[in-house]
Amino acid sequence: MEYKLDYEKINKFVDKKGKYTYRRRSVANVLPLPTREPERAKFDKGFISVVGGVIRTINGKNLRLDLSDTAIDEVVKLGNYKSDESAALFTYYLKEQLRELNNGKVSSFKQLEQVPFAEDSSEQKGEIDFVSFFYDTFIGSEKERVKEILKNIDNPNLIAEILDHLSLDAEMEKSHSNESYKTFFHSLRAQFLKDLEVLSQNQSFLLEHVTGLFVHYTFVAISQMILQTNKTTNFNEEQLTPVYYILQWEKAARWRNCYKHGYKMLVGEMEGFFAHEHALNIVGLNTFSNERNIFYHNIKDILLEAGSEAEKQFVMSIYTWLNEFYTVKTGIQVESYTPDKTIDHAFADLLSAIRPGISKEINSRYQKAFEAIVTKFFRKHGGSLGTLLSLTQEQLLLLVAVSVGNERIELKQLWIEIENRGIWLDHHSKEEVVKVLDKLNYMEKKSDSGDAQYVKSIL
Numbered sequence: 001m002e003y004k005l006d007y008e009k010i011n012k013f014v015d016k017k018g019k020y021t022y023r024r025r026s027v028a029n030v031l032p033l034p035t036r037e038p039e040r041a042k043f044d045k046g047f048i049s050v051v052g053g054v055i056r057t058i059n060g061k062n063l064r065l066d067l068s069d070t071a072i073d074e075v076v077k078l079g080n081y082k083s084d085e086s087a088a089l090f091t092y093y094l095k096e097q098l099r100e101l102n103n104g105k106v107s108s109f110k111q112l113e114q115v116p117f118a119e120d121s122s123e124q125k126g127e128i129d130f131v132s133f134f135y136d137t138f139i140g141s142e143k144e145r146v147k148e149i150l151k152n153i154d155n156p157n158l159i160a161e162i163l164d165h166l167s168l169d170a171e172m173e174k175s176h177s178n179e180s181y182k183t184f185f186h187s188l189r190a191q192f193l194k195d196l197e198v199l200s201q202n203q204s205f206l207l208e209h210v211t212g213l214f215v216h217y218t219f220v221a222i223s224q225m226i227l228q229t230n231k232t233t234n235f236n237e238e239q240l241t242p243v244y245y246i247l248q249w250e251k252a253a254r255w256r257n258c259y260k261h262g263y264k265m266l267v268g269e270m271e272g273f274f275a276h277e278h279a280l281n282i283v284g285l286n287t288f289s290n291e292r293n294i295f296y297h298n299i300k301d302i303l304l305e306a307g308s309e310a311e312k313q314f315v316m317s318i319y320t321w322l323n324e325f326y327t328v329k330t331g332i333q334v335e336s337y338t339p340d341k342t343i344d345h346a347f348a349d350l351l352s353a354i355r356p357g358i359s360k361e362i363n364s365r366y367q368k369a370f371e372a373i374v375t376k377f378f379r380k381h382g383g384s385l386g387t388l389l390s391l392t393q394e395q396l397l398l399l400v401a402v403s404v405g406n407e408r409i410e411l412k413q414l415w416i417e418i419e420n421r422g423i424w425l426d427h428h429s430k431e432e433v434v435k436v437l438d439k440l441n442y443m444e445k446k447s448d449s450g451d452a453q454y455v456k457s458i459l
Contacts, residue, residue, distance in 0.1 A: 002287045003310040004317035009285040020329040024277035027284035029181045032133035033369035038122035040369045043376040045104035047215040052115035053131035065116045109153045136181035138192045182293035184237045195402040202459045209398045220422030235297040242424040245389045252382040257426040262389040274366045275354045318346040401458040411453040
């Protein structure tokens with residue numbers, strides 16, 4: 001077997017009327033962030049539209065709901081009415097219910113499935129991308145398990161059953177069938193499934209906090225993808241990188257971890273990150289793997305198993321492509337092969353060549369899509385410190401609820417559980433957490449032996 005880039009496939013991928021294009025998503029998807037402003041999710045009604053799309057996907061429903069007057073009329077025709085006035089009243093009631101759903105207001109878990117995407121068709125694309133990212137990262141092969149959890153949550157009411165009959169346009173795109181994204185953080189997926197299962201035992205709490213749960217895990221996964229992908233072949237699927245948050249009501253300072261190792265760190269890691277979106281599709285178009293979403297570390301593992309000659313062959317093919325195709329098409333200077341070049345050198349040189357070719361506009365719009373989710377759900381304005389990642393009291397209590405579960409745990413275990421869910425707090429924030437929990441009577445001061453503090457179950 002040859003271990004090379006597939007030059008023919010790459011040429012078809014990047015060429016557009018003789019010009020080199022920095023495309024993505026041929027064989028690798030990295031982040032659910034658009035590079036076109038109209039497709040950027042605005043989250044005007046929070047994250048509930050994405051949650052609705054995920055639940056429709058789990059249940060095999062069409063992603064987009066048809067809420068047109070024609071569709072509503074078809075539902076109305078299903079009923080038997082004593083008079084035209086009764087039919088008109090029912091139509092009015094149905095439209096009012098749909099208006100509530102369109103505003104993201106639900107009264108039962110079943111109704112989450114009926115919350116539509118944004119009205120703007122371009123923005124819908126951005127929301128659907130988040131649906132795909134969440135589904136592939138946290139559901140995927142566990143779909144049946146999740147369906148079983150959801151089945152036991154809610155007894156659908158009559159109006160929910162009626163709304164379920166809203167006709168769906170057969171031409172609209174179907175629910176997710178092929179994996180777009182790859183789940184790398186299996187422990188994070190397991191944690192989400194465990195949390196969903198725990199929360200399903202308290203349906204009112206779950207309904208109130210389900211969007212918070214989904215947006216939390218989405219952002220943690222995005223953050224970790226940024227941090228780990230930048231490590232190229234040192235991508236660590238087993239261990240999360242610490243990202244620090246501050247509580248919304250706390251005072252920040254430059255010396256605190258929330259400033260040095262929070263939003264500022266992530267924005268720094270996002271600098272030029274779009275290059276990975278393109279580069280991973282270049283190296284993924286090779287002669288030895290048809291698998292989607294193989295990242296740098298996956299390729300290195302394949303080559304290590306195949307032997308040193310395989311690595312040398314692949315490394316040489318990258319430099320051949322850079323020198324005989326990429327620089328010719330783009331005019332960008334590139335590095336040349338030398339016998340001491342390893343796979344790590346090759347990936348680094350590939351990224352160094354790609355970054356100058358990506359326009360400032362693409363990089364800017366890509367980063368703004370990342371900033372949009374921070375601004376809507378996790379932003380604290382830190383004055384001269386700029387934006388900081390923060391948790392509201394509601395977000396904190398959700399984290400504590402799933403971390404503690406149904407039985408009390410030691411306070412020191414709480415910090416471990418919160419970190420397992422992708423959130424790090426410094427000593428000062430931990431003191432504030434204890435104050436909040438104590439005020440709400442969720443703390444047990446001492447154990448029977450007097451040597452430990454416990455946190456009670458919130459659920």
